[in-house]
Amino acid sequence: MMDFIIGHYNYWIVIVLMMVGLYTVISRGNLIKKIIGLNIFQVSVFFLYISLGTVEGGAAPIIAEGVKVYSNPLPHVLILTAIVVGVATTALALALVVRIKESYSTIEEDEIHNLDHSL
Amino acid sequence: MIDIVIDITLLAFLAITSVAIVRMTNLFAIVMLFGIFSLLSAGLFVVMDAPDVAFTEAAVGAGISTVLMLATLALVKKPREPFYNEAPHAHRAWLSLVVVAVTGAALVYGTWDIPRFGDPDAPAQTHVARYYIENALPETGVPNIVTAVLASYRGFDTLGEVAVIFTAAVAVLLLIGGRRSKPAVEKKDKREQDEA
Known part of the structure; x- marks a missing residue:
């Protein structure tokens, strides 16, 4: 049982972080805060992938003399790409927030709903 | 052993920071906390043997994202007010809590089949x-x-x-x-x- 906890606590805390991000996205009406919640969720997914690639006693995947065990480099490659794409989507979302502010002069979801009868 | 201690400490800091982000209403403080969150996650990536990911997260996540969010905040902030405070939300908190709890429980159940952390x-x-x-x-x-x-x-x-x-x-x-x-x-x- 203790072994199981030591072996899995990492995943559980990552899931807690993920759920905090999801909660922020669902329950908060402010659009910037929603985007930050989405980013928290995204970073926890990165943790999940990097955790899966970690090897006990392994070194960073850079070939060096006298190192036998390396961590799995493939999740690192995936997540490097994901981080950069994540920033691109964040920038796009923030640009949409600026446009919403120009059109509705508010970035609170409830107020936008009250203003726009088509929603 | 020292790895596990550093790992748990950083994860605890991350959890505290994320909960603080949910509970605060001052958006400037929230954006700053998000920068701290990204920097802590870069530290955690180093502990998990991923220095390349850590560099990218520190530069792009903690740097560029924070700058972009601050710029947006400056554009959407009401004039003559020093800070942007989030409006009190009208949603019912318990409903989203239930959704999040069920999803989280399902994900934790999924970890039963994941091999132990660091298993070669x-x-x-x-x-x-x-x-x-x-x-x-x-x-x-x-x-x-x-x-x-x-x-x-x-x-x-x-x-x-x-x-x-x-x-x-x-x-x-x-x-x-x-x-x-x-x-x-x-x-x-x-x-x-x-x-x-």
Whole structure:
């Protein structure tokens, strides 16, 4: 049982972080805060992938003399790409927030709903 | 052992920071806390043997994201108010709590089948990863395997990534580039067209 906890606590805390991000996205009406919640969720997914690639006693995947065990480099490659794409989507979302502010002069979801009868 | 202690400490800090982000209403403080969150996660990536990811997260996540969010905050902030405070939300908290709890429980149930953290015999470690670790240096001459895969084996993927970033940049420019220079009348016409 203790072994199981030591072996899995990492995943559980990552899931807690993920759920905090999801909660922020669902329950908060402010659009910037929603985007930050989405980013928290995204970073926890990165943790999940990097955790899966970690090897006990392994070194960073850079070939060096006298190192036998390396961590799995493939999740690192995936997540490097994901981080950069994540920033691109964040920038796009923030640009949409600026446009919403120009059109509705508010970035609170409830107020936008009250203003726009088509929603 | 020391690895586990550092790991738990950083994860605890991350959890505290994220809960603080949910509970605060001052958006400037929230954006700053998000920068701290990104920096802590960069530290955690180093502990989990991923220095390349840590560099990227520290530069792009803690740096560029925070700057972008601060810039947005400056644009949407009400004039003559020093801080932007989030409006009190009308949603029922318990409903989202239930949704989050159920999703979290399902995900924790899913971890039962995941191999133990750091297991060298996990399926993820025994298939293609070994090929890259053994052959990356002789085949590409690059000692950093992550760079070798990113720039050599999967070079076209990286090209596609550049295309994604280019698309996002074009979209951002189309959305907000040069909009503020247009006169107000034209903007009103545009909105009437949209409504029609």
